[in-house]
Amino acid sequence: MAQAALFILLIRICFNGVYRVNAKNIFNSSFGTAIKPIIYQKENILEASRMLQKVEILCGDFEQTYKYVENNTLVFFDPPYKPVSKTSSFTSYSKFRFNDQEQIRLRDYCQKLHNIGCKWMLCNSDIPDENFLVSYMHLLLPVV
Ligand SMILES: C[S@@+](CC[C@H](N)C(=O)[O-])C[C@H]1O[C@@H](n2cnc3c(N)ncnc32)[C@H](O)[C@@H]1O
Structure with a gap:
């Protein structure tokens, strides 16, 4: 207490x-x-x-949630945001860095959820399209 x-x-x-x-x-x-x-x-x-x-x-990596989801599950993600500028680069809540590779891994996980009919919501920064691969919001919009 x-x-x-x-x-x-x-x-x-x-x-x-x-x-x-x-x-x-x-x-x-x-x-x-x-x-x-x-x-x-x-x-x-x-x-x-x-x-x-x-x-x-539960405390763990977001992909560990997969065994708990069904096609009527709504999953909400509030990940470390992709920095909107080079000077606002806070992405590290822990010793593991949530870098662009992690953003892409999260995007792929959302796609995986979508493929089984699962609904999901995610918040992130709305960055200019500096790099199409990591600006994954643009990739996600067509599939939701
Ligand atoms: C923007 S904060 C979310 C804050 C939370 N919504 C709250 O109100 O306290 C991003 C969170 O993602 C967590 N995180 C970072 N990497 C993660 C991962 N691989 N899997 C799951 N969560 C992760 C961080 O520890 C941090 O708590």
Whole structure:
């Protein structure tokens, strides 16, 4: 319980509430800029707890979800976004880098889901078509 409370405090006072680690798996989000951050709202936490009672949370690579999907499953992806510019290149929440190869692997996984009739949603940055291969949103649109 104390650990959960400390975790909530940590992500509420760090930059954008992002939990990020470095290559050594050590937490390294920077300080947040909010002057008076709201640390928690009791009703919100209780409601989240209620909603999560029947939820199984898995931690792993997105492709590991395949054994849980059926043709009537809706899969929502919120992956690290492809950087919109060379200076906004944050894609690393963990020691594993979510680079263009990963974006392509995710695109191929979405295609695989589509092929079995599974519905999916994904958010990502809308980047100019600097490289057609990695700008996979353009490739996906015809198949959804
Ligand atoms: C934009 S954040 C999503 C944040 C999340 N929606 C939330 O509200 O906390 C991208 C997430 O993708 C996760 N991620 C990175 N590589 C992944 C992978 N190969 N498989 C599954 N998740 C991955 C990161 O750890 C990070 O939590």
